[in-house]
Amino acid sequence: MLKVALSLSACLMVLSWGEVVACLALISLLFLLSKPAGLETTCFSFELDYFSWALIALTLWVTTASMLSSTKVKNSSKSSALYLLVLVSMCVSLCLTFSVSSSVVFYILFETCLIPILVIILGWGYQPERAQAGLYLLFYTMFGSLPLLIIVLHCSNLMGSSYLFSTGASMTGLLSALCLSLAFLIKFPMYGAHLWLLKAHVEAPVAGSMLLAGVLLKLGGFGLIRMFYFLDYNFLIMKELAASVSLWGGLLMSLNCLRHMDMKVLIASSSVVHMSACVIALFILSDWSVKGCLLMMLAHGVCSSGLFSLANMVYERTNSRSMVVAKGLLNITPTLALCWFLMLTANMAAPPTINLSSEIMLLISLVSWDLITIGPLILLGFFSATYSLYLFSMSQHGVFNKTKSALNNSSLLELLIVFVHWIPLNALILAVMFMF
Amino acid sequence: MMIHPSLILFYGFLIFSVLLVVCAESWFMIWVGLEMNVMAFIPLILVKGNKYSGEAGVKYFLVQAFASVMIMSGLLLKSCSWVSMECLLASGVLLKMGSAPFHQWLPSLVEGGSWGCLMVLFVVQKISPLVALSFLLKDGDYYVLVYVVIICSTLAGSIGGLMTPSLRKIMAYSSISHLGWAISSLLVSSLTWAGYYFIYSLVLFSAVYLFNKEEAFSLNHLMLGDKKIRGLMSVSLLSLGGLPPFSGFVPKFLVSVGLLQCETYFIFVVLLSGTFLSLFFYMRMVLSGLLLSSGSSSLVSSSWGSPKGVWFNAAGVLMPSVLFFAL
Numbered sequence: 001m002l003k004v005a006l007s008l009s010a011c012l013m014v015l016s017w018g019e020v021v022a023c024l025a026l027i028s029l030l031f032l033l034s035k036p037a038g039l040e041t042t043c044f045s046f047e048l049d050y051f052s053w054a055l056i057a058l059t060l061w062v063t064t065a066s067m068l069s070s071t072k073v074k075n076s077s078k079s080s081a082l083y084l085l086v087l088v089s090m091c092v093s094l095c096l097t098f099s100v101s102s103s104v105v106f107y108i109l110f111e112t113c114l115i116p117i118l119v120i121i122l123g124w125g126y127q128p129e130r131a132q133a134g135l136y137l138l139f140y141t142m143f144g145s146l147p148l149l150i151i152v153l154h155c156s157n158l159m160g161s162s163y164l165f166s167t168g169a170s171m172t173g174l175l176s177a178l179c180l181s182l183a184f185l186i187k188f189p190m191y192g193a194h195l196w197l198l199k200a201h202v203e204a205p206v207a208g209s210m211l212l213a214g215v216l217l218k219l220g221g222f223g224l225i226r227m228f229y230f231l232d233y234n235f236l237i238m239k240e241l242a243a244s245v246s247l248w249g250g251l252l253m254s255l256n257c258l259r260h261m262d263m264k265v266l267i268a269s270s271s272v273v274h275m276s277a278c279v280i281a282l283f284i285l286s287d288w289s290v291k292g293c294l295l296m297m298l299a300h301g302v303c304s305s306g307l308f309s310l311a312n313m314v315y316e317r318t319n320s321r322s323m324v325v326a327k328g329l330l331n332i333t334p335t336l337a338l339c340w341f342l343m344l345t346a347n348m349a350a351p352p353t354i355n356l357s358s359e360i361m362l363l364i365s366l367v368s369w370d371l372i373t374i375g376p377l378i379l380l381g382f383f384s385a386t387y388s389l390y391l392f393s394m395s396q397h398g399v400f401n402k403t404k405s406a407l408n409n410s411s412l413l414e415l416l417i418v419f420v421h422w423i424p425l426n427a428l429i430l431a432v433m434f435m436f
Numbered sequence: 437m438m439i440h441p442s443l444i445l446f447y448g449f450l451i452f453s454v455l456l457v458v459c460a461e462s463w464f465m466i467w468v469g470l471e472m473n474v475m476a477f478i479p480l481i482l483v484k485g486n487k488y489s490g491e492a493g494v495k496y497f498l499v500q501a502f503a504s505v506m507i508m509s510g511l512l513l514k515s516c517s518w519v520s521m522e523c524l525l526a527s528g529v530l531l532k533m534g535s536a537p538f539h540q541w542l543p544s545l546v547e548g549g550s551w552g553c554l555m556v557l558f559v560v561q562k563i564s565p566l567v568a569l570s571f572l573l574k575d576g577d578y579y580v581l582v583y584v585v586i587i588c589s590t591l592a593g594s595i596g597g598l599m600t601p602s603l604r605k606i607m608a609y610s611s612i613s614h615l616g617w618a619i620s621s622l623l624v625s626s627l628t629w630a631g632y633y634f635i636y637s638l639v640l641f642s643a644v645y646l647f648n649k650e651e652a653f654s655l656n657h658l659m660l661g662d663k664k665i666r667g668l669m670s671v672s673l674l675s676l677g678g679l680p681p682f683s684g685f686v687p688k689f690l691v692s693v694g695l696l697q698c699e700t701y702f703i704f705v706v707l708l709s710g711t712f713l714s715l716f717f718y719m720r721m722v723l724s725g726l727l728l729s730s731g732s733s734s735l736v737s738s739s740w741g742s743p744k745g746v747w748f749n750a751a752g753v754l755m756p757s758v759l760f761f762a763l
Contacts, residue, residue: 122726142715
């Protein structure tokens with residue numbers, strides 16, 4: 001892990017786009033070659049298991065793609081070196097968060113990841129409303145993380161050490177369960193604590209959105225998995241509370257997606273829907289549900305980051321995120337329309353993608369937990385397919401709004417970005433057998 | 437600017453009086469040290485020589501003289517073992533440092549001072565009353581009063597800062613709310629207090645240094661000035677707010693570990709919620725620095741000015757937390 005962090009820090013020294021992207025791609029390749037067997041100590045106080053390994057790989061991958069897709073910042077030279085610095089420091093802090101083995105340091109790093117995304121939103125956002133989005137982001141997360149600080153320090157006090165993987169402490173009761181999971185449920189975000197996400201996505205520049213949806217939301221799932229070590233598993237009230245709120249909340253959000261005209265809000269809401277299934281699966285905490293949740297986080301991370309980069313390509317052409325303005329793109333940019341189709345089929349879990357296998361695993365574990373979840377889950381699955389289709393047909397079909405004078409078709413770089421997202425989604429289906 | 441020789445005298449006296457209080461072995465010597473402290477500080481307020489600083493000087497003198505009377509009479513009455521009088525001594529000390537139920541003089545006074553003077557007021561002037569309070573806490577009679585003071589300081593500081601656009605007042609309220617942390621670190625141990633206070637004053641210095649450099653006295657002034665300095669200022673402010681990666685989190689972390697080991701959960705929860713509230717006004721300053729920027733305004737073409745000082749500042753904001761991680 002130290003090697004990864006050090007080589008990433010070497011990127012900080014270079015601070016030029018091509019080199020940093022090449023370095024990151026190389027690091028992610030080398031990292032993929034080093035799969036840990038079990039819980040593996042990589043160096044002092046850093047440990048990797050399959051969960052953190054997969055999430056670090058996702059981080060490296062999404063960061064590379066997000067740098068590729070923010071060429072606009074590079075070309076406009078709006079303090080682009082600083083932008084790179086922020087992106088790389090975010091990548092470093094995320095990798096460290098995913099691999100650290102002390103709960104206190106985990107808390108500190110978990111909070112550290114907040115700062116770069118805040119800087120990205122405040123510094124390179126589109127509109128003055130980014131101030132509000134930044135405040136929402138900061139205060140929602142801080143509200144959850146202060147109870148987390150209390151309980152983390154309390155647990156390490158009780159156990160005498162802050163080692164994450166020891167099963168010694170057993171906190172009981174609703175309050176401590178709430179304190180332990182609130183920060184991560186807000187980060188996830190569970191329905192009800194998701195307002196900051198929509199605002200942040202709308203205001204963030206493309207790399208911010210990609211990293212936010214692709215990796216930062218996964219911090220929530222990762223943190224929950226880690227914090228469950230501290231809980232005595234008798235927190236049934238919390239479990240059922242969180243599961244039912246996010247089940248019905250996911251259904252509501254998927255209905256809500258159908259009335260958005262803003263592409264980015266729609267994609268952001270769709271990630272709330274996907275994450276709600278992850279929340280339930282994590283609280284069920286069976287073998288299949290945890291693995292399905294990990295797979296879902298990977299699939300959704302790659303897929304939503306791809307969708308956000310596509311939305312940005314449309315934004316760069318039409319200067320609008322609204323699907324009233326950006327419609328009928330099929331006639332203008334047919335190759336991008338194919339890209340939209342491929343990413344959206346992945347988003348609605350069409351066959352060869354890992355989205356499908358993860359949804360199957362999640363559905364099986366949810367239904368085996370309680371039969372009564374079948375009803376909402378059917379509706380949830382139906383509507384999540386519906387809003388993907390809705391997004392595709394609203395943006396691609398129809399008559400193009402002839403207000404713009406010139407549009408260029410997709411460049412090679414943009415096709416590369418889409419396929420960087422699409423290929424892992426479809427290729428990883430071959431790796432699913434290793435999950436069992 | 438030429439340094440007037442009398443300034444050296446007064447600063448010397450100020451430091452000497454603090455040392456006198458820290459090393460004192462009787463309450464009488466503490467009282468003498470506190471009086472010397474006031475007498476040395478008042479000329480430092482008056483350096484600017486306009487009517488606001490005059491008003492501030494008079495206010496400071498009156499409040500501190502009253503606090504001294506309270507301390508003295510508390511000391512004298514302590515010998516006749518009259519229980520309700522015991523709080524008089526503690527209240528005098530608390531009034532001197534400007535903690536919450538006795539805090540109203542501090543925000544009304546700060547408008548008269550320069551940033552250098554305020555830095556002395558926020559940091560040096562609070563050392564000797566805090567040390568005196570730590571002597572009082574050894575007896576263990578004052579815990580209820582101290583708990584009330586901690587809660588009031590944290591909440592009054594963090595809510596008061598929301599209501600004013602003046603940077604000096606905001607910093608005064610922020611120092612009041614940090615005083616809540618400082619007093620609660622005294623509940624843990626004197627060493628924790630020393631660690632807390634040292635790092636806190638470094639972080640405070642890093643913010644106040646930039647305010648002084650930019651000559652910023654209200655929220656609107658933050659919009660002007662150099663872009664890089666504004667960026668750095670926002671880092672300093674977030675650090676002062678106690679966000680984890682910055683060094684402002686380190687003293688808070690020290691105190692929280694100590695408080696949880698003493699099992700004083702209630703105070704800890706109040707302190708954390710105070711931090712959460714005060715983050716609002718720090719964010720307000722950060723946003724008005726970062727967002728409402730008027731591009732290439734810089735009326736005062738400060739540029740990087742003295743890079744040495746600015747880099748010292750950046751190191752002060754980030755280095756302690758790096759060291760902290762290394763531990």
